Amino acid sequence: xxxxxxxxxxxxxxxxxxxGKLFAEGNAFIAYPLRVVYSLTEEEKQDAGVKVLIxxxxxxxxxxxxxxxxxxxxxxxYRLNKFTLQKNCMQQNQILHIAFTYLAENLSDYKxxxxxxxxxxxxxLQHITQ
RNA sequence: UCAGUACUCCGGUUUGUCGCUUUAUUAUAAAUAAAGAGGAAAGUCCGGGCAACAAAGGGUACCAUACUUCUUAACGGGAAGCUGUUCGUGAGGGCAGGGUAGUGUAACAGAAAAUAACCGCUCCGGUUCGCCGGAGUAAGGAUGAAAAGGUAAGGUAAGAGCUUACCGGUACUUGUGGCAACACAGGUAGCCGUACACCCUAUGGGUUGCAAGAUCAUGUACACCGGCGCAUGUAGGACGGCCCGUUCGAUGCCGGGGGGUAGAUCGCUGGAGGCAGUUGGUGACAAUUGUCCAAGAUAAAUGACAAACACCUUGCUUGCAAGGCACAGAACCCGGCUUACAGGAGUACUGCUUAU
Numbered sequence: 216x217x218x219x220x221x222x223x224x225x226x227x228x229x230x231x232x233x234x235g236k237l238f239a240e241g242n243a244f245i246a247y248p249l250r251v252v253y254s255l256t257e258e259e260k261q262d263a264g265v266k267v268l269i270x271x272x273x274x275x276x277x278x279x280x281x282x283x284x285x286x287x288x289x290x291x292x293y294r295l296n297k298f299t300l301q302k303n304c305m306q307q308n309q310i311l312h313i314a315f316t317y318l319a320e321n322l323s324d325y326k327x328x329x330x331x332x333x334x335x336x337x338x339x340l341q342h343i344t345q
Numbered sequence: 346u347c348a349g350u351a352c353u354c355c356g357g358u359u360u361g362u363c364g365c366u367u368u369a370u371u372a373u374a375a376a377u378a379a380a381g382a383g384g385a386a387a388g389u390c391c392g393g394g395c396a397a398c399a400a401a402g403g404g405u406a407c408c409a410u411a412c413u414u415c416u417u418a419a420c421g422g423g424a425a426g427c428u429g430u431u432c433g434u435g436a437g438g439g440c441a442g443g444g445u446a447g448u449g450u451a452a453c454a455g456a457a458a459a460u461a462a463c464c465g466c467u468c469c470g471g472u473u474c475g476c477c478g479g480a481g482u483a484a485g486g487a488u489g490a491a492a493a494g495g496u497a498a499g500g501u502a503a504g505a506g507c508u509u510a511c512c513g514g515u516a517c518u519u520g521u522g523g524c525a526a527c528a529c530a531g532g533u534a535g536c537c538g539u540a541c542a543c544c545c546u547a548u549g550g551g552u553u554g555c556a557a558g559a560u561c562a563u564g565u566a567c568a569c570c571g572g573c574g575c576a577u578g579u580a581g582g583a584c585g586g587c588c589c590g591u592u593c594g595a596u597g598c599c600g601g602g603g604g605g606u607a608g609a610u611c612g613c614u615g616g617a618g619g620c621a622g623u624u625g626g627u628g629a630c631a632a633u634u635g636u637c638c639a640a641g642a643u644a645a646a647u648g649a650c651a652a653a654c655a656c657c658u659u660g661c662u663u664g665c666a667a668g669g670c671a672c673a674g675a676a677c678c679c680g681g682c683u684u685a686c687a688g689g690a691g692u693a694c695u696g697c698u699u700a701u
Contacts, residue, residue, distance in 0.1 A: 222364065227644080234644070268644065279387090280673055283648090287365095291649040294364065325649070 222294045226266060234268060237312045244338065246331040248319035249289075253339050254312050265301050267293060268314040275320050285317050288325050292332040300336045303343065313339070 241254035269289050271282045293315070304311050315335075 270644080278673075283674060287648050291364080295649085 222290065226264065227268070234314075237268070237314055241312070241314070242342070244335075245318070246335050246338075248317060248323055249328070249331050249335065250316040250318050251335045251339070252314040252316070253342075255309055255343065265297065265304055265311045265313065267297075268312075269293075270314060271317040275317065281322055284322065288323070288328050289315055289317070289332070292325065292329040296329065296333050296336060300340055303340060307343075309343070311339075311343070 237254050238252060241252040243250065243252045245251070269286050271285045273282070276282045276285065300311070303309075315332075
């Protein structure tokens with residue numbers, strides 16, 4: 216398997232039931248300005264892999280353009296740093312759901328968010344493999 | 346040149362790497378190509394289309410609008426005009442408009458805010474000669490956003506539209522011009538505060554919004570329909586809130602039938618469309634010819650990073666450095682309105698005092 220930076224739709228987390236389940240049962244930690252929730256599920260018949268949800272609350276960031284900006288930054292940071300996590304899940308035949316929630320009330324730059332995404336992915340990887 | 350007024354327009358560009366959404370093609374775990382946010386996409390304030398449901402009728406309430414003519418699918422929008430008022434030196438801008446009716450209110454100040462006597466003026470009575478009491482008086486003073494039309498003469502004890510002349514306003518009326526709002530000219534009436542609200546009149550308004558709604562798959566509450574039974578229009582319901590009036594009408598059994606939830610497809614973007622020209626019109630706009638088709642997501646694409654250029658600000662070593670680069674993100678679609686907006690461009694016009 217080759218390393219790919221693509222981010223197609225089946226790697227996005229959709230569906231009210233799955234999202235509700237993730238927030239109800241998942242493990243959480245904070246890598247400020249991000250709050251990360253993740254959980255492993257085996258019930259579904261789908262292919263193994265990672266599904267991600269990016270969330271910027273309207274209460275924190277009121278302007279739509281700024282919300283869009285932060286979502287795009289998080290998505291790019293994840294897209295460029297997801298490979299090791301994804302590879303692990305494919306090999307172990309696991310389904311991993313992750314939600315990133317933005318907590319700060321102002322904009323951050325790309326470098327900070329990338330750093331935190333890297334930290335988060337390695338931390339999740341450690342938890343899963345243990 | 347500077348300051349300003351009105352209207353209109355633009356609101357970054359290019360390259361590289363890695364991606365996202367839709368469409369097309371192909372040799373289909375994918376590749377390639379094309380396209381991919383706005384002037385306000387915003388607020389959701391008006392008006393329409395579209396969709397579902399509802400709907401005999403009358404009265405009343407409620408909400409909106411309110412000069413005239415035109416424009417339009419429609420509008421509470423727009424255009425051209427009219428009148429008043431107000432801001433500005435000016436170009437221009439803001440606000441308002443139906444009623445000779447009725448009712449209410451008008452802060453503070455002031456004697457008094459509308460059937461006005463505080464000072465003053467005049468007359469009469471008294472007087473200790475300081476003034477006191479009564480009556481008349483809206484010419485003068487002071488207050489105020491606003492003080493009972495203005496000027497002059499006559500008149501009077503003093504005054505007063507009390508009378509007259511001229512001027513201003515109002516109402517009625519005649520003529521002329523204008524489609525009309527209205528304007529101009531004449532006549533009559535001494536008729537002469539203003540603002541706001543209630544109010545009155547006219548016109549319009551069924552309800553909900555694409556999470557509307559349709560289809561498919563999954564699937565099974567009990568809406569709805571038909572028949573029998575019950576009842577004979579009873580309890581109760583419906584007709585926008587109320588009244589009148591009208592109308593439907595119980596529960597059991599049998600058959601049909603497909604609610605909610607999550608998913609998919611349609612609705613969904615070719616339209617009161619854009620651009621250019623011509624014609625008509627003062628104009629909004631209309632007619633017509635040519636040409637173009639350029640987003641369609643759904644936990645929601647339209648991006649991230651890097652570099653160069655352009656622009657702005659500051660600094661000075663005057664061509665370098667540092668910093669900045671607005672408001673803001675489609676969600677069924679249109680026409681408006683309102684609000685936000687770094688910087689820039691154009692056209693016409695104005696300037697008391699040519700203002701740099």
